[in-house]
Amino acid sequence: QVQLVESGGGLVQAGDSLRLSCAASGRTFSSYVMGWFRQAPGKEREFVAAISGPGSSTNYEDSVKGRFTISRDNAKNTLYLQMNSLKLEDTAVYYCAAGILRFSVYAANSYRYSYWGQGTQVTVSS
Numbered sequence: 001q002v003q004l005v006e007s008g009g010g011l012v013q014a015g016d017s018l019r020l021s022c023a024a025s026g027r028t029f030s031s032y033v034m035g036w037f038r039q040a041p042g043k044e045r046e047f048v049a050a051i052s053g054p055g056s057s058t059n060y061e062d063s064v065k066g067r068f069t070i071s072r073d074n075a076k077n078t079l080y081l082q083m084n085s086l087k088l089e090d091t092a093v094y095y096c097a098a099g100i101l102r103f104s105v106y107a108a109n110s111y112r113y114s115y116w117g118q119g120t121q122v123t124v125s126s
Helices: none
Strands: 004-007 010-013 018-024 033-039 046-051 058-060 068-073 078-083 092-099 120-125
Touching: 004 092, 018 033, 018 092, 018 120, 033 068, 033 078, 046 068, 046 078, 058 068, 078 092
Parallel strands: 010 120
Antiparallel strands: 004 018, 018 078, 033 046, 033 092, 046 058, 068 078, 092 120
């Protein structure tokens, strides 16, 4: 069982930066692929980024490549998402997720993740 708690969301202006954190419980954090997903009002939940258990592999949705960076600190059981050059369209509730899955095939597939946080709101204004 893994419990996930996101933090770091807020209201920022376009072009600003924000760092999200996701604190995980449990002793096997490094065994899990971790992902960030987001859901904007009236839209489906979408993949943002994922990172393998050891942190050696990452995957990003095209619209965030070069702006967002996913990382993890397995010693601290914490996942991060550094978001730079934020755009209005990045406004959403951001969720972190954990799963045991084949990273190279399923990293972007939300159905493969077993555990989810409660979400943190990110609002980007003009």
